[in-house]
Amino acid sequence: MELKLYNTLTRTKEPFRPLDPGNVRMYVCGPTVYDFAHIGNARPVIVFDVLYRLLRHLYGADHVKYIRNITDVDDKINARAAEEYSGLPLNDAIRRVTEKTERQFHEDVAALGCLAPTDQPRATEYVRRTDGTLDMVTLIQKLIDHGNAYAKEGHVLFRVDSMPDYGKLAGRSLDEMIAGARVEIAPFKENPMDFVLWKPSSENEPGWESPWGRGRPGWHIECSAMSAALLGKEFDIHGGGIDLVFPHHENELAQTRCAFHSDRMAQVWMHNGFLQVEGAKMSKSLGNFLTIRQLLDVWPGEVLRFNMLRTHYRQPLDWTATGLEESRVTLRSLTDIPGYSDEGAAKFAPSVLDALADDLNTPQAITELHVLHKRGEHEALAATLRAFGLRRPQNVTQVDSGKVDTLIGARNAARKAKDFKKADEIRDELASMGVVIKDGPQGTTWELAR
Ligand code: AMP
Numbered sequence: 001m002e003l004k005l006y007n008t009l010t011r012t013k014e015p016f017r018p019l020d021p022g023n024v025r026m027y028v029c030g031p032t033v034y035d036f037a038h039i040g041n042a043r044p045v046i047v048f049d050v051l052y053r054l055l056r057h058l059y060g061a062d063h064v065k066y067i068r069n070i071t072d073v074d075d076k077i078n079a080r081a082a083e084e085y086s087g088l089p090l091n092d093a094i095r096r097v098t099e100k101t102e103r104q105f106h107e108d109v110a111a112l113g114c115l116a117p118t119d120q121p122r123a124t125e126y127v128r129r130t131d132g133t134l135d136m137v138t139l140i141q142k143l144i145d146h147g148n149a150y151a152k153e154g155h156v157l158f159r160v161d162s163m164p165d166y167g168k169l170a171g172r173s174l175d176e177m178i179a180g181a182r183v184e185i186a187p188f189k190e191n192p193m194d195f196v197l198w199k200p201s202s203e204n205e206p207g208w209e210s211p212w213g214r215g216r217p218g219w220h221i222e223c224s225a226m227s228a229a230l231l232g233k234e235f236d237i238h239g240g241g242i243d244l245v246f247p248h249h250e251n252e253l254a255q256t257r258c259a260f261h262s263d264r265m266a267q268v269w270m271h272n273g274f275l276q277v278e279g280a281k282m283s284k285s286l287g288n289f290l291t292i293r294q295l296l297d298v299w300p301g302e303v304l305r306f307n308m309l310r311t312h313y314r315q316p317l318d319w320t321a322t323g324l325e326e327s328r329v330t331l332r333s334l335t336d337i338p339g340y341s342d343e344g345a346a347k348f349a350p351s352v353l354d355a356l357a358d359d360l361n362t363p364q365a366i367t368e369l370h371v372l373h374k375r376g377e378h379e380a381l382a383a384t385l386r387a388f389g390l391r392r393p394q395n396v397t398q399v400d401s402g403k404v405d406t407l408i409g410a411r412n413a414a415r416k417a418k419d420f421k422k423a424d425e426i427r428d429e430l431a432s433m434g435v436v437i438k439d440g441p442q443g444t445t446w447e448l449a450r
Pocket residue numbers: 029030031032039040041042043044239240241242243244272273274275276282
């Protein structure tokens with residue numbers, strides 16, 4: 001059996017040959033922690049967890065490193081912190097937001113049956129380090145020294161013209177990108193496509209001292225620094241959602257290659273397709289924005305996980321209530337076998353391994369689970385389900401409607417008293433129970449988010 005993976009960089013499915021089979025290394029871009037993760041964010045988390053499990057099976061659990069970062073410095077975080085904890089100094093407010101959101105994220109993805117990665121570095125811990133580990137400031141300085149970046153007006157920018165094959169990952173030339181991009185024109189940019197490595201911070205914004213003044217890093221440099229610090233300047237697999245190809249991964253690739261004068265960053269670049277909800281792009285205004293937390297109040301985590309794996313990771317996925325119900329019934333029937341237990345040895349059956357080895361073909365793997373079921377190979381089926389991180393679907397506690405009514409009453413009272421902060425907190429509490437409320441002429445109604 002040979003593992004083949006589709007590589008966005010070469011646009012082909014290639015045999016996977018780790019740089020060092022004794023130390024297989026994968027980096028996946030993690031969440032920016034300012035709000036509950038939505039079900040689209042769960043897709044890369046689940047997909048790369050399955051890949052991590054497969055790599056551990058193939059190379060041995062001790063020989064695979066999986067890094068998924070936490071982005072805890074970002075202007076969206078600052079804005080959320082100022083809004084949510086307006087009475088606190090910004091730095092304290094930011095800490096509250098990032099710590100709370102990071103905790104929620106870990107709880108959510110654990111409920112989806114995902115293993116903890118080997119390391120989950122926080123970006124703020126890699127801006128400047130005193131222990132000799134590579135950090136963002138050092139990396140930026142290297143880029144300036146090599147002529148790949150320039151400092152201007154407190155900013156440091158990457159000079160895209162200094163890299164001849166900038167745009168290779170996205171498959172676009174610099175000219176095409178300039179024509180198509182909504183790039184920020186700034187007087188201090190040599191080329192409108194130059195992107196920020198460092199920017200100045202005002203006194204109350206988070207900031208670090210640097211050779212270019214007090215400031216904070218841009219988003220892309222975070223991943224270049226953390227991946228190099230923890231995996232080395234070249235590693236095996238870099239993953240994330242398809243929206244990250246450009247600009248995020250293109251820019252990571254440019255930074256890392258130029259900083260280390262190397263001709264690659266990761267050998268294989270993998271991207272999951274986008275998830276939609278009931279045929280529409282998820283958005284708060286359409287009312288179809290589903291957080292993992294809301295879904296977990298209604299559906300068992302293993303059903304969410306199974307539903308995610310029924311579609312091949314590179315295909316678009318339409319997330320529907322009907323699909324979830326089918327997933328629940330199917331997973332239930334696959335686990336309704338003599339001698340089934342959630343606990344016990346975990347081992348992929350050979351037919352399932354073959355499917356996964358073909359660029360992580362999980363729909364085919366699920367077909368193979370049905371074959372095992374039909375043939376009565378119950379032990380192999382149960383062991384394979386466990387290897388996938390799947391279990392028999394648990395019942396989810398239903399929402400207590402008395403509590404919902406009490407909370408809606410309290411929210412209406414708060415609104416009447418013009419205490420909108422309290423009213424919003426109550427709405428959020430209801431949302432975390434999976435309850436969506438609607439204010440209409442007849443008063444407030446509610447329904448379960450599904
Ligand atoms: P973000 O916090 O937006 O940077 O997203 C975190 C991860 O979730 C990235 O790998 C994104 O590509 C991925 N992602 C975000 N939205 C979706 C979606 N609707 N479908 C699939 N992946 C998504």
